[in-house]
Amino acid sequence: MPSTIEFPFPDDEALPSIPITLSYADFSVSANALLDTGSTVNLLPYDIGLQLGAIWEEQTVRLPLAGNLARVEARGLFVHVQIGNLEPVRPAFAWAKVSQVPLILGQTNFFREFDVCFQRSRHTMEITHF
Template sequence: MVDGHRFVFTERTDSLGRSSVMPYLPLTLSNGSISTEAIALLDTGASVNVLPYEIGLQLEAVWEEQTVPIQLSGNLARNEARGLVLSGKIAQFSPILLAFAWTQSRDKLIVIHFSRLIRL
């Protein structure tokens, strides 16, 4: 049996005053001994986990040391992205390794693809 945890949809308002209700979840990301708390959008339609540039910097990742280019699509297609593997912890679950497309986008939202979080 797989243990579960429910996360409620959360209402957020953007800088233009537009409100939306989306599935956000608290996430602790770690890169070695450096950790940061963040809120991630659980996007079941995404094909890749996306990490904003500033969060990678907070975790002391070095852009120039990431050598795997990632091609993004959609509204992030014009931004360069590189592969970065981090440890992620959600709620009471054990930490797991998450592969991200670390993008130079200044957006502050982390996008997590649902299938990346399933552990049997």
């Protein structure tokens, strides 16, 4: 049975983001994540990965980034994500070795786990997990 949660869509000038809780090992971090349908991957800033207790040297899967981040080193990291009262999921993130980037939920694999409906005229976003 699908579960849906609704969030307010931000003003015209702000980008759509949602509050999430990330968990890894024995640590949790609450943060706002940008919903980016144009991003091919989920992106985790370096400082958030450290707050979660992840150790850079233990992550052996190297991931190439593109665009403005093409020169930034990234490694794969699976992190549990909780969105409101929806069932938690464990998507893959490109953990970037830079902290001055947003936490991004992208096509691989957030938008494969969830259906997202942007209803800008109603100022809402609906996120459904099946």
